Amino acid sequence: MKFTLKIWRQKGPADNGRFVTYQAQDISPNMSFLEMLDVVNQQLTLKGEEPVAFEYDCREGICGSCSLVIDGIPHGPDRGITVCQLYMRRFTDGATITIEPWRAKAFPIIKDLVVDRRALDRIMQAGGYISVNTGGAVDGNVLLIGKDQAETAMDAASCIGCGACVAACKNASAMLFVAAKVSHLASLPQGEPERTKRAKAMVAAMDREGFGSCGNQYECEAVCPKSVSVRFIAMLNREFLKATIAEPMPQAERQPGPDTESH
Amino acid sequence: MIQLNSRVPAGPLETKWDRHRFSEKLVSPTNKRSVSIIVVGSGLAGASAASTLGQLGYQVECFCFHDSPRRAHSIAAQGGINAAKNYQDDGDSIERLFYDTIKGGDFRSREANVYRLAQVSTQIIDQCVALGVPFAREYGGQLANRSFGGVQVSRTFYSRGQTGQQLLLGAYSALSWQIERGQVMMHPRTEMLDLIVIDGHARGIVVRDLVTGEVRSHIAEAVVLATGGYSNIYFLSTNASGSNVTATYRAWKQGAAFANPCFTQIHPTAIPPSEDYQAKLTLMSESLRNDGRLWVPKQPGDTRSPEQIPATERDYFLERRYPRFGNLAPRDVASRAVKHICDEGCGVGFGGHGVYLDLSDAIEEQGLEVIRERYGNVFDMYQRITGEDAYKAPMRIYPAPHYTMGGLWVDYNLMSTVPGLFVIGEANFADHGANRLGASSLMQGLADGYFILPYTIGHYLATTKSLPISRDHPDVRAAMEQVTMRTSRLLGGTRKRTAASFHRALGRIMWNACGMTRHRAGLKHALQTIPPLRHEFWRDVAVLGSGDTFNQELEYAGRVADFLEFAELLCYDALHREESCGAHFREEHQTPDGEPLRDDAQFAHVAAWEYVPNGLPVLHKEPLVFEFVKPAMRSYQ
Numbered sequence: 076m077k078f079t080l081k082i083w084r085q086k087g088p089a090d091n092g093r094f095v096t097y098q099a100q101d102i103s104p105n106m107s108f109l110e111m112l113d114v115v116n117q118q119l120t121l122k123g124e125e126p127v128a129f130e131y132d133c134r135e136g137i138c139g140s141c142s143l144v145i146d147g148i149p150h151g152p153d154r155g156i157t158v159c160q161l162y163m164r165r166f167t168d169g170a171t172i173t174i175e176p177w178r179a180k181a182f183p184i185i186k187d188l189v190v191d192r193r194a195l196d197r198i199m200q201a202g203g204y205i206s207v208n209t210g211g212a213v214d215g216n217v218l219l220i221g222k223d224q225a226e227t228a229m230d231a232a233s234c235i236g237c238g239a240c241v242a243a244c245k246n247a248s249a250m251l252f253v254a255a256k257v258s259h260l261a262s263l264p265q266g267e268p269e270r271t272k273r274a275k276a277m278v279a280a281m282d283r284e285g286f287g288s289c290g291n292q293y294e295c296e297a298v299c300p301k302s303v304s305v306r307f308i309a310m311l312n313r314e315f316l317k318a319t320i321a322e323p324m325p326q327a328e329r330q331p332g333p334d335t336e337s338h
Numbered sequence: 339m340i341q342l343n344s345r346v347p348a349g350p351l352e353t354k355w356d357r358h359r360f361s362e363k364l365v366s367p368t369n370k371r372s373v374s375i376i377v378v379g380s381g382l383a384g385a386s387a388a389s390t391l392g393q394l395g396y397q398v399e400c401f402c403f404h405d406s407p408r409r410a411h412s413i414a415a416q417g418g419i420n421a422a423k424n425y426q427d428d429g430d431s432i433e434r435l436f437y438d439t440i441k442g443g444d445f446r447s448r449e450a451n452v453y454r455l456a457q458v459s460t461q462i463i464d465q466c467v468a469l470g471v472p473f474a475r476e477y478g479g480q481l482a483n484r485s486f487g488g489v490q491v492s493r494t495f496y497s498r499g500q501t502g503q504q505l506l507l508g509a510y511s512a513l514s515w516q517i518e519r520g521q522v523m524m525h526p527r528t529e530m531l532d533l534i535v536i537d538g539h540a541r542g543i544v545v546r547d548l549v550t551g552e553v554r555s556h557i558a559e560a561v562v563l564a565t566g567g568y569s570n571i572y573f574l575s576t577n578a579s580g581s582n583v584t585a586t587y588r589a590w591k592q593g594a595a596f597a598n599p600c601f602t603q604i605h606p607t608a609i610p611p612s613e614d615y616q617a618k619l620t621l622m623s624e625s626l627r628n629d630g631r632l633w634v635p636k637q638p639g640d641t642r643s644p645e646q647i648p649a650t651e652r653d654y655f656l657e658r659r660y661p662r663f664g665n666l667a668p669r670d671v672a673s674r675a676v677k678h679i680c681d682e683g684c685g686v687g688f689g690g691h692g693v694y695l696d697l698s699d700a701i702e703e704q705g706l707e708v709i710r711e712r713y714g715n716v717f718d719m720y721q722r723i724t725g726e727d728a729y730k731a732p733m734r735i736y737p738a739p740h741y742t743m744g745g746l747w748v749d750y751n752l753m754s755t756v757p758g759l760f761v762i763g764e765a766n767f768a769d770h771g772a773n774r775l776g777a778s779s780l781m782q783g784l785a786d787g788y789f790i791l792p793y794t795i796g797h798y799l800a801t802t803k804s805l806p807i808s809r810d811h812p813d814v815r816a817a818m819e820q821v822t823m824r825t826s827r828l829l830g831g832t833r834k835r836t837a838a839s840f841h842r843a844l845g846r847i848m849w850n851a852c853g854m855t856r857h858r859a860g861l862k863h864a865l866q867t868i869p870p871l872r873h874e875f876w877r878d879v880a881v882l883g884s885g886d887t888f889n890q891e892l893e894y895a896g897r898v899a900d901f902l903e904f905a906e907l908l909c910y911d912a913l914h915r916e917e918s919c920g921a922h923f924r925e926e927h928q929t930p931d932g933e934p935l936r937d938d939a940q941f942a943h944v945a946a947w948e949y950v951p952n953g954l955p956v957l958h959k960e961p962l963v964f965e966f967v968k969p970a971m972r973s974y975q
Contacts, residue, residue, distance in 0.1 A: 087887070103613055105725065110615050117836050120891065125882045128890055130405065132578040134618045137503055138409045156722070164725055185549055186888040193526065196406050200518040204511035205470045209390040209788050212461070212468035216425065219479025228472040229497055232504060236408055265470050 076102045076163060079171040080115065082127055088183050094173070104164035108151065109134065109141065111163055112174075128187040134159045136300060139235035142242070143188055144175040149239035149298045157237065157300040177238055179247035181285045192238050194284040195252060201280035202273040203256040205265050218264045231259035233301040240295035240303075246287030251295040253277050254311035255303050261314055271318035278315055340595055340948050342960045345749040346450040351966050355454045358750070359793055363800035370395035373799055376543055376558040378530045378585055380407030382502075382780060383763025384564030385509035386787030392513075392521030394792060399556055400513070400522050401545060403529040403580060403893070408510045411566060411578040412783060415502025416623060417486055418494035419466075419780040421459040426483055430491040432456045437967060438489050439778060442668070443743070443771020444920035444936065445969040446598070446944075448962065450750060455769050458789045459781050463495055465788055469508040473497055486624075486776045494777045499623065499715065505780055509787070529893065530585045531821045533561065533592045533759065536813050539804070540592075540759035544821045548893060551886035553821050555814045559804045560758045560795055563589060564787065567742035567764040569602065571901045571908065572853065573845020574611055575739035576621045582897035586746050586765050587904045594754040595946035595958060597747035597767035599904075600912035603774055603921045604854050606672040608738035609723055610692035614842075619738035620723060623716050624776060627665045629700035629709065632656050632676070632735075634693050638683030644694055644732050655679045655693075659932075663974045670773050670921045671974055673737035677854045678932070680736075687734045696732035737854060741779060743770040743921065744911070747946040747960075751794035752786060755946075758802065760795055762786035767944065772920025825885045828895045833880035837895040840875045840902070844868070848905055852912050857925040861913045865906060872902040907947060907955055914957060917941045931975075938969055 078099040085092030099115050106114070109131050116126035132140040136157040143158045145151035151161045166172065174188065182190040220228075234255035241249050257274050260266030266273070289308060296305045347358045365373065373396050377388040380402040388400040402410060422435040435456040440447060463481070467473065473495050474482040483492040497504035516522040527548040534542035534555060542557040568583035569575035590596045607626060608619040633652045640647065656675055657664045667675070676693050679685065686692050701709050706729070710717070717728045726733075745767040746754050752768075753760050763783040770778065807814065851864035875898070883889045918927045918934030919941070927935040944960040 103615070105612050106615055107617070107723075110617050113617060113838070114615055117838060120836050120880050120882060121833075123833065123882065126891060128888060132404065132409055132580050133411060133414045134579060135414060135620050137414050137500065138404075138411070138578060139406075139413075140404065140409055160722055162722065162725070189888065192405055196408075196514070196524075196526075199511065200514045204515040205468065206515050207468045207512075208393050209386075209465060209512070209792070210461075212464040215423075215463045215467040215473070216480050218467075220475050221479050222475045222477045225472055225475040228470075229474075229504075232472050232497075232507065233500060235413075235503070236406065259472065260470050263470050263472065265468055 076104055076166070076168045078102060078166065078169070081171065081173045082188070083175045084127065084187055085184050087186055092184070102163055104162070106163045107134070107159060108145070108161040108163065109159050128189045130189050131159055136160045137235060139237040142177050142190065142237055142239070144177065144242060146173050149177065149242040150300055154297065155300060155302045157235070177242035179241045179286070181247065181249070182238060182241065194286070195236055195238060195249065197284060198249065198253060198277055198280040199256065202269070202276035205260060205269065220263060224262055228259050228262040231255045231262065231303065231307050234303050235301055237300065239298045239300060241286060243294040243298040244287065244290070245292070246290050248289045248295075249281050249286040250289040250308050250311065251299065251303060251305065253281050254307040257314050258307040258310045261310065270314065271321060274311065274314040274318045340593065340755045340958060342595065342747065342755070342946055342958050343749060344448065344960060345751060346448065347750070351449065351453050354450050355457060362793060362797040365796050365800045367395055371397070373397065374399065374558040375560050375562060375795065376401070376556055377562045377564060378543065379410065379564035379566065379763070379765070380404070380510070380513065381410035381412035381564060381566060381763060382506055382509055382783030383765070383787040384410070384562070385506065385513045386784050387562055387564060387762060387791050388522050389509065389512035389516045390788055390792045391795070392516030392519070395521070398516070398522040399525065399558065401525045401528045401530055401543070403527065403548060405526055407513060407524060407526065408507060410506060411581050412506045412780070413503045414578065415780055416499045416621070418484065418496035418501045418777040419462070419505060419784075420486070420493050420775070420777045421463045421495060421781065422456050422493060423460050423463060425481060426492045428491045430493050434491065435459060435493065439769065439775060440771070440967055441970070441972065442773055442775040444773055444972060445771065445938070445942065445964065446601070446919055446962065447769055447771035449964060449966055451769050454790065455782060455785050458785045461789055462781060462784045466505060466508050466784070469512055471497065471504050471508040489775070502780060505784065509784070530565070531588065531896070532817050533589045534814055534817050535592045535756055536807060536811065539757045539802070541804070541807055542814065544817045546821065546825070549888050551884070551889065553818055553825070555809050555818055557807050557809065557814070559799055560760065562760045562762060562791065562795070563746065563765050564763045565765045567745070568901070568904065569739040569742055571844070571905055572739040572849050573842050574616065574619050576605060576608060576619050579617065582900065583904050584897050584900045586761070587900045589746060589754065589756070589759060591949050592756060593949065594756045594759055594761070595747040595948055596744070596907060597944050597946045598744040598772070598911065599908045599947070600852065600915060600922050601743035601772050601920060602739060603669065603741040603743060604673045604737045605740035606669055606676060606737050607695065607735045609720065610687055610734050610736035612688045612724075620719070621738065621740065622720065622733070622735065623713070626695060626697070626713060626716060627672070629712070630665065630695045630697045631699060632665055632693050632695055634679050634684040634686060636684070644696070653679070653684065660974050667974050668773070669776070670923070674854050674923055676737055692734035692736045694732040695735045697728075698732065739853070741774055743767065743772060743774055747944065751797065752791050753794070753798060758798065760791055762791050772922055824896070825892065827876065828879065828881050828892060828899065829885055831879035831881060832877060833882070834878040835874070836880050837891060837898045840871065840879065841898045843871055844898070844902055844905060847871070848908070852909055855923045855925050856912045858913065861909045864909050868902065868905050868909070875899065875902055910955055911945055911947065914945060915941055933973070933975070936971065942969070
């Protein structure tokens with residue numbers, strides 16, 4: 076098979092960037108999309124041209140590294156997979172394929188198709204955890220968790236943090252990403268004590284990072300490689316609303332006591 | 339000259355760890371604030387260690403080459419995590435998990451370490467549940483278990499087929515909390531390129547910022563390596579593209595002994611390599627062997643499609659060779675049998691590297707719907723990758739490098755032969771002996787990181803006086819200069835050949851000489867062919883661009899360069915071990931019907947190799963003494 080590739084090339088954050096056209100020859104239909112790019116890069120290297128930078132690692136759809144917009148769709152035309160799980164037999168021989176990076180204000184471009192997604196880590200640091208120390212945990216069967224409840228938590232927890240939801244959203248919203256973590260922990264009894272604090276802190280961090288707000292277009296769900304459902308966005312909205320109206324007492328009015336910890 | 343002192347506490351096995359913990363010195367809470375620790379790697383071992391050390395009050399700096407700590411390759415582990423909870427009341431116990439692990443490792447691991455691993459396994463589950471890991475549950479709300487890897491009890495905890503992901507996200511969330519608290523400083527996209535050793539103690543690392551290309555040093559009171567395994571030395575493996583040996587290999591060159599490098603696990607059920615461009619091998623759930631039958635055509639070179647070959651002309655080779663275990667023979671045994679039958683010319687598919695894994699009998703007996711429910715996602719994955727429908731024709735599988743039991747030598751405290759350098763997770767040689775059981779790698783990574791290292795490192799810090807070191811220290815500057823020089827050498831090749839093509843060539847040498855079976859002549863031949871390849875690499879490698887930008891080819895070439903050196907050490911170790919044990923099968927040492935022959939009289943030891951500048955590596959032996967179990971022959975016939 077052969078293809079015409081229009082690939083976004085950008086030297087660094089300060090560069091303007093542009094599409095450059097490459098020809099991919101002798102491509103086997105059994106190649107994965109990323110293996111096809113490997114071949115193109117090997118040829119470029121031997122010709123003395125700098126290869127195209129793009130991210131990958133596990134190449135089996137779980138690490139969340141790969142992040143290409145193919146013909147306008149994050150992770151390409153198929154549903155429920157990452158781009159490393161996309162194979163060339165899916166394309167028509169001779170087709171022109173456009174390849175772009177994730178585009179969002181909160182994901183500045185590092186080089187070519189590689190973007191900086193640390194904003195997602197910072198949202199997690201704002202509250203995407205249960206603050207328990209190592210050691211001293213009670214036996215795992217002390218708190219019973221119904222199978223359905225555990226499955227719901229797992230559905231939400233399967234998010235791989237790739238950021239395709241942001242790339243697909245015209246507002247570049249990270250709602251599905253935040254919703255997945257808030258819903259995962261809100262579905263489990265262990266997440267209960269910090270439930271309200273978590274929803275507020277993670278939403279505030281999302282806003283701070285420059286992600287947009289949700290427009291209910293559901294493009295995020297359509298491109299999510301793990302098919303995380305937009306129902307979790309409804310759950311996040313519920314959690315957030317409860318958190319804002321159920322605040323027991325504004326933090327500032329609380330008297331610092333001897334047991335108040337300060338970091 | 340290095341000395342191997344395992345520091346295993348004396349006395350009864352059951353109380354070694356408790357007594358040892360009590361005898362360890364502690365660092366006072368106020369002193370912890372002024373102690374800094376470097377953790378390299380953010381997988382299960384690294385993230386759990388960094389977060390726990392941060393929680394204890396140390397100043398932790400954590401490094402990973404990924405864009406986020408959540409992407410470490412632990413994320414890809416599918417099956418599950420073992421723990422001796424005995425929730426099923428099916429006869430499991432700490433003793434049984436201990437024994438299974440020792441036997442599974444073919445009696446080439448340390449009793450005291452393995453016993454401790456079994457002991458802390460139960461705490462791991464509790465800790466993960468507390469962190470919000472969504473383990474599978476029964477309808478009544480209790481934790482669910484499944485059986486795994488040929489043991490007789492159900493002790494494996496799981497989160498669908500994504501257990502590694504969920505455990506890693508749990509550790510990552512704990513890490514995120516400590517980052518927020520300011521206890522851990524995270525450095526993503528930062529690769530360790532050398533270890534800084536001053537006055538015989540590990541005191542820091544040299545790193546390269548992968549975005550800006552800046553080479554920097556980081557100084558600390560202790561360094562922890564949690565940098566995973568080296569299966570990518572074979573080029574094609576189930577590991578992620580970035581997995582590499584650089585950190586542990588660099589540490590070896592700074593004086594840390596490397597133990598049992600030839601113990602590499604080859605997993606039997608991966609999708610076979612198809613064509614030359616292929617970048618990785620994808621694992622298929624081992625559970626398929628519960629319902630599938632492995633076969634090849636009896637006639638070598640038979641090109642008929644599988645459904646045209648009648649049952650009488652098929653060789654169900656595992657059932658034939660191992661009537662008692664059949665298709666459920668352990669990983670190492672099954673992998674070797676597949677290789678053997680393909681070497682005889684009976685293999686199917688591209689290059690004859692494949693055997694059929696056939697579920698048609700199971701579909702006939704149990705119905706399509708049952709099989710679809712059980713393995714639907716695996717069948718989908720197979721179809722996506724190969725374009726073939728596994729419901730209609732049998733799948734093809736072939737073994738793939740998967741995990742490395744070998745690693746840097748560590749004592750009972752998980753400290754290497756360089757004081758102050760600790761090694762955890764797959765990066766150390768510790769607990770799996772010559773063969774790892776399924777669902778045990780996640781257990782070991784978290785045991786080391788959450789529950790063992792945080793104790794043992796405290797003793798070292800409390801008993802070692804570390805003088806302040808400035809970044810201008812001559813040893814620090816020398817290490818930085820080494821790294822900078824290497825980078826410019828990598829950029830200075832004639833650009834005739836890509837790093838990937840050298841990596842592929844090395845992979846072929848290693849797979850043939852030091853893969854599923856090894857023999858003296860093959861290993862010697864490999865030792866002769868690796869140095870010229872390495873020479874050619876440094877002369878001709880094509881790395882474009884510059885060292886002071888984001889440059890993936892440069893990163894990759896540096897890792898390949900280390901594989902090209904480390905490969906020799908692997909071959910030396912395989913050559914020295916004149917026996918067949920676990921994953922290491924020497925063709926000279928087998929029974930007339932092809933079963934491995936272990937030699938306890940001569941080889942019941944850990945082979946720990948010392949780096950000698952400009953010379954051959956020197957072997958040191960740590961004898962393995964079995965006080966509590968009696969080594970027995972593994973037989974699956």
